[in-house]
Amino acid sequence: MTTSVLFDAPGPRGRLRNHALTVISVIAVGAVLYGVYRGFDAKGQFEGKIWEPFLRWETWDFYIIPGLIGTLRAAAVAAVLALVFGAVFGLARLSDHKWIRVPAGAVVEVFRAIPLLLLIFFIFYLAPMVAGGGDYAFIAVVLGLMLYNGSVLAEVVRAGVYAVPKGQSEAAYAVGMRKNQVMRLVLLPQAVTAMMPAIVSQLVVLLKDTALGYIIAYVDLLNTGFKILPARFFGSLIPAAIVIGVIYVTLNMALSYLATWLERRSRRSRKTAARPVAAPGSAEVGVGAGQGTEGGGLAPDKPLE
Amino acid sequence: MDELIKYAPDLALGFLENVKLSIVGVIASLILGTVLVAMRVSPTPVLRAAGTVYVNVVRNTPLTLVLAFSALGLSDQLGLVFSETPTTNSFWIVAMGLSLYTAAFVCEALRAGVNTVPMGQAEAARAIGLTFMQSLTMIILPQAFRAVIAPLGSVMIAMIKNTTVATAGGFLLESAAVMKITFDTTGASIPIFLGLVVAFMALTMPIGFFTGWLSRRLAVVR
Numbered sequence: 001m002t003t004s005v006l007f008d009a010p011g012p013r014g015r016l017r018n019h020a021l022t023v024i025s026v027i028a029v030g031a032v033l034y035g036v037y038r039g040f041d042a043k044g045q046f047e048g049k050i051w052e053p054f055l056r057w058e059t060w061d062f063y064i065i066p067g068l069i070g071t072l073r074a075a076a077v078a079a080v081l082a083l084v085f086g087a088v089f090g091l092a093r094l095s096d097h098k099w100i101r102v103p104a105g106a107v108v109e110v111f112r113a114i115p116l117l118l119l120i121f122f123i124f125y126l127a128p129m130v131a132g133g134g135d136y137a138f139i140a141v142v143l144g145l146m147l148y149n150g151s152v153l154a155e156v157v158r159a160g161v162y163a164v165p166k167g168q169s170e171a172a173y174a175v176g177m178r179k180n181q182v183m184r185l186v187l188l189p190q191a192v193t194a195m196m197p198a199i200v201s202q203l204v205v206l207l208k209d210t211a212l213g214y215i216i217a218y219v220d221l222l223n224t225g226f227k228i229l230p231a232r233f234f235g236s237l238i239p240a241a242i243v244i245g246v247i248y249v250t251l252n253m254a255l256s257y258l259a260t261w262l263e264r265r266s267r268r269s270r271k272t273a274a275r276p277v278a279a280p281g282s283a284e285v286g287v288g289a290g291q292g293t294e295g296g297g298l299a300p301d302k303p304l305e
Numbered sequence: 306m307d308e309l310i311k312y313a314p315d316l317a318l319g320f321l322e323n324v325k326l327s328i329v330g331v332i333a334s335l336i337l338g339t340v341l342v343a344m345r346v347s348p349t350p351v352l353r354a355a356g357t358v359y360v361n362v363v364r365n366t367p368l369t370l371v372l373a374f375s376a377l378g379l380s381d382q383l384g385l386v387f388s389e390t391p392t393t394n395s396f397w398i399v400a401m402g403l404s405l406y407t408a409a410f411v412c413e414a415l416r417a418g419v420n421t422v423p424m425g426q427a428e429a430a431r432a433i434g435l436t437f438m439q440s441l442t443m444i445i446l447p448q449a450f451r452a453v454i455a456p457l458g459s460v461m462i463a464m465i466k467n468t469t470v471a472t473a474g475g476f477l478l479e480s481a482a483v484m485k486i487t488f489d490t491t492g493a494s495i496p497i498f499l500g501l502v503v504a505f506m507a508l509t510m511p512i513g514f515f516t517g518w519l520s521r522r523l524a525v526v527r
Contacts, residue, residue, distance in 0.1 A: 010348070018348055025351040043383055113506045115466035117481050118498065125493035204365075211367030215473050222370055226377075237382055241374045245366055252365035 040238065050236040054243055059229065067224030068247065074138060074220060075207045078145035082206065083199070085146055086153025093158050096179070104154075111151040117212055120144035124216050137218035141210060149206045156198045156277060160191035163274035194274035197263035204255045208248070221247065309496035312487045316497065319483035320504050326400055326468040326479065327508070331461055333404035338411025339446075345416055348437055356412070363409040368402075368467055372474035375402035380475075392478060399474040407464045414456045418449030451523045458516025462509045480504070 010018055040046060053059045092104035111119070124140035164187050172182040214222040225244035230237040263276050309316075344356035363371070375398050379385040387397035422445050430440035469481035476482070480501055487497055 021347075021349045022351055025349050025355070029351060029355050039383055045383075110502070110506075113509060114502050115469040115481065115505055117469040117472070118484065118501055118505075121481065121485055121488065122493060122498045125488040126495075129492055208365070208367045211369040212470065212473075214369050214373065215470075222367065222373070226370065226373060238378050241370070241378050245362075245370060245374075248367060248370065249362055249365040253361065256365065 044235075045238045050233065051239050053229070053233040053236055054239060059233075063224045063229045063232070064221070064244070064247075067219065067221040067244075070213075070219045070224070071207070071210050071221040074141050074145070074210045074213060074218065075203075078142045078149065078210070079203055079206055081142065081146040082150040082153055082202075085150025086157055088154075089150065090154035090157025090161075091183070093154060094161055094183075108151045108154045111147045112155070114148070116144055116148045116209060117215065119147060120212055120216060137213060137216050140216060141213040141218050141220075144212070145206055145209055148209075149202055152202055152205075153199060156195050156202065157191070159198075159277040160195035160274065161187050163194045163277050164190045165273050168273060190272035190274045193266050193269055193272040194276050196266055197259045197276050198278055200255060200259035200262060204252050204259070207255065208252060211248075308487070308491050308494040309500050312483075312497060313500070315483050315487070316480055316501060316504075319478060319480035320501070322396070322476075322479040323465070323468040323471075323505075324508065326396070326403065326471060326476075327461075327465045329400040330403045330407055330464050330468065333400070334407035334411050334460075334464065335457075337404060337408035338415060341408055341412035342415040342419065343441065345412065346419055346441070360409045360412050363406055364413070366406075368406050368470050369473045371406050372399060372402045372470055375399070376473075376475040392476070395474060395476040396478075399471040399476045402474055403464065403467060403471075407460065407467075410460045410463070411457065414453045414460055415446075415449055417456070418451075418453035419445055421452045422448045448525050451520070451525050454516050454520035454523065458512055458520075461516075462512055465509055465512075466505065 044050075089104050089108050092100050093108065095101045095104070120140050123143050124136055127136035127139060128134065161183075168186055168190070169182050172186045177185065210220055211222045213220045214227070217223065221244055225240050225247075226237070230240050266272065266276050341356050341360065344352040345360070347353060376395060380394065380398050385398070386394055387401075388394045426444055426448070427440060430444040435443065468479060471479045472482045472485070484497060484501055488494065491497075
């Protein structure tokens with residue numbers, strides 16, 4: 001706990017005050033929870049009748065699991081495409097040739113700035129005009145997610161390569177490696193380790209954003225669980241929201257824990273000289289944030305190579 | 306291009322709604338996020354736990370679900386009504402959902418800022434006899450805010466882009482919904498899409514530059 005320094009180990013009076021605060025906050029939190037409970041109960045949200053469908057296998061078999069598969073399918077395809085897009089455009093932005101670097105930079109900046117839903121709508125309506133009739137919900141969701149998250153990943157790739165100390169590429173050039181070899185043999189292997197936590201965090205964002213497919217009627221977890229299922233079992237909207245909410249939170253938390261674990265691992269990793277990088281535009285604050293230092297400045301615990 | 310000119314007034318009105326949602330969202334989520342971060346660093350374990358649970362649950366729930374639940378669940382089913390006018394009501398429902406969602410991210414950004422304040426500062430504050438609230442409001446938070454101006458800018462930019470998801474909360478006056486309606490009648494129109502893209506970039510890019518400039522200007526030099 002880095003924040004516990006904010007308050008001293010309490011003395012007798014402090015302890016008394018903390019106990020009083022604890023009691024008050026228990027009452028406050030309890031009151032809020034009880035208020036929600038009463039509100040739900042007054043509208044009959046705890047009747048067994050509307051929860052009963054979730055105990056039956058067919059509900060899961062016909063609605064929730066197919067929806068979950070829809071969500072995971074879109075997320076998996078979009079993740080692979082976004083990683084490819086990110087790698088290509090991230091490296092293109094690092095190119096020495098201006099005619100590659102500048103257009104790639106423009107593409108990345110523009111797709112990061114567009115609200116994702118507008119992009120998905122646009123693809124959804126453009127596809128039938130270009131490729132003829134059909135159901136383009138899946139394609140629109142996947143392409144939208146690929147373009148947006150791929151652009152963010154391109155920035156992660158760039159930051160990862162920059163995070164490798166400059167001396168490494170200087171040394172590689174000094175022993176006679178070519179540009180291609182320096183990138184492929186020296187920079188990228190170390191950058192990938194530094195990038196892993198940011199990539200996994202971005203995949204959480206991607207998985208969460210598949211829920212935008214709900215708006216264009218893509219058959220995902222949110223759609224089957226929150227639109228189709230409550231229509232089939234009248235009145236079970238709140239239970240449905242709670243059940244699929246729990247599924248989403250569990251999925252994303254599992255991925256987030258993976259990201260934290262990877263970050264801790266790469267922080268103590270001796271295979272790379274690069275520090276873990278944060279996704280650009282993420283709310284993460286490095287130690288040197290706000291001082292304009294690139295890449296968090298010098299790290300005292302940087303492993304010696 | 307003709308379509309953009311034809312629908313420009315509608316799109317502009319829709320975009321104005323996004324701006325209004327953004328303003329409400331910025332104010333409400335900053336206040337809520339600050340309360341949440343105070344809870345998360347407080348000496349009271351119950352408040353800490355409540356803050357942690359809230360932030361982790363909300364951050365891992367899709368915004369689409371938050372907004373759809375606010376509209377269909379809280380408003381329609383449980384009778385949470387802000388206004389008798391349906392559009393005004395859905396505006397405030399969406400503004401509420403958006404602020405509750407963004408507050409979790411604001412809290413995380415601020416908490417990262419609290420961690421950048423050197424431990425000696427908190428120790429010094431305690432040594433001169435400041436209480437928890439005093440050291441938080443006079444020593445820690447002012448420095449934490451300065452450290453997180455740029456990340457907070459990113460959170461706000463994300464929130465402005467997220468106002469387009471208002472459609473999922475049944476608020477159909479904002480620009481994404483207007484764009485969808487025009488696409489339903491005209492088919493996809495590249496000028497209309499680009500027009501809205503430029504509008505959003507005009508709104509978000511200055512925020513990025515301004516918060517970047519401000520964070521360098523206000524940086525606490527250590």
